[in-house]
Amino acid sequence: MKPVPAPPKPPAQDRALESMRSQGLRLTSQRRVVVEMAFGTKEHFTAEALLARSRRRDAKVSRATVYRTLAFLVKAGLIRQIGLGQQSPQYDPNFADAPRHGHFVCVDCQKVVEFYDACLEVRESIVTKDHGFSPKRISLQIEATCDTLREKGACPHRNP
Amino acid sequence: MKPVPAPPKPPAQDRALESMRSQGLRLTSQRRVVVEMAFGTKEHFTAEALLARSRRRDAKVSRATVYRTLAFLVKAGLIRQIGLGQQSPQYDPNFADAPRHGHFVCVDCQKVVEFYDACLEVRESIVTKDHGFSPKRISLQIEATCDTLREKGACPHRNP
């Protein structure tokens, strides 16, 4: 019997629009632009950066609309606000597809690297239950130094 | 043989003052008040709350001094800024004595419960090394629902 491939998950972007529609929100052109720009990258971004990117597509997108749309996406669980010890909060669009990853923050070069570990997830779940809770959303951030930088003097995580 | 009790670790408050002195900072009366108020509770607090509490001790402590002192304590690793998904950042004075604990945030009542798990710590360290990093500071926050609330209709974590 031929194995049936799992149907591809709709891109986060489509799920966001669907989520908005199902909540009765109108799919305005501005909201489409903001959603497209939010999920059009795997990188983390700030609210201001998302505004700038959205305005390159449509110069009239307002700051207010970006903040309002971002707030909805966060509440819907499609984007997560992460506090990486930096100045203003960053938003991570990858949680829609990989809701359980954590972040390394390289204290040498400030680069953020995402990771996932099944053992951690299992243990996190056990510990949570042991304390009488049911886990809903886990945020794990590890500030660390880069071994390669220390040994070779160059950090492999820094962008080109 | 009589067991020898481990010498008590100096309270976080004393370590903070010592840390400031060793860095060449002057121990002004304002800084003493802010440090005392910061470590005088096990609860998390905001910068504004620390200002209010400090002013109850000395009405003339300025906002600027509170922010400046808080920034030093965070950089020194004695207090940690935690992003608990709330409005403004919270500060946790318990990291000086227990630098590796995590936080449950009850999504039902917003109460924050601290926890520690040795297995998690070991696994976190392994995963970090596997990715070529050496861990320096770990921040684990788990948003969860409270089982007792769901079963009994009352949340045991809510304050009296």
Place this chain on the structure above:
DNA sequence: GTACCTGCAAATGTTTTGCAGTACG
């Protein structure tokens, strides 16, 4: 005595909000 510190107030930066006009459904 002299840096370093403080309080004040103004500057900065971010997010929210009120409102009149616009457009989705």
Place this chain on the structure above:
DNA sequence: CGTACTGCAAAACATTTGCAGGTAC
């Protein structure tokens, strides 16, 4: 067509900073 949405600008906050005067050491 009505109601939700948008852009704008002002408001609301949170945090930082410049500076004149004060104080620890």
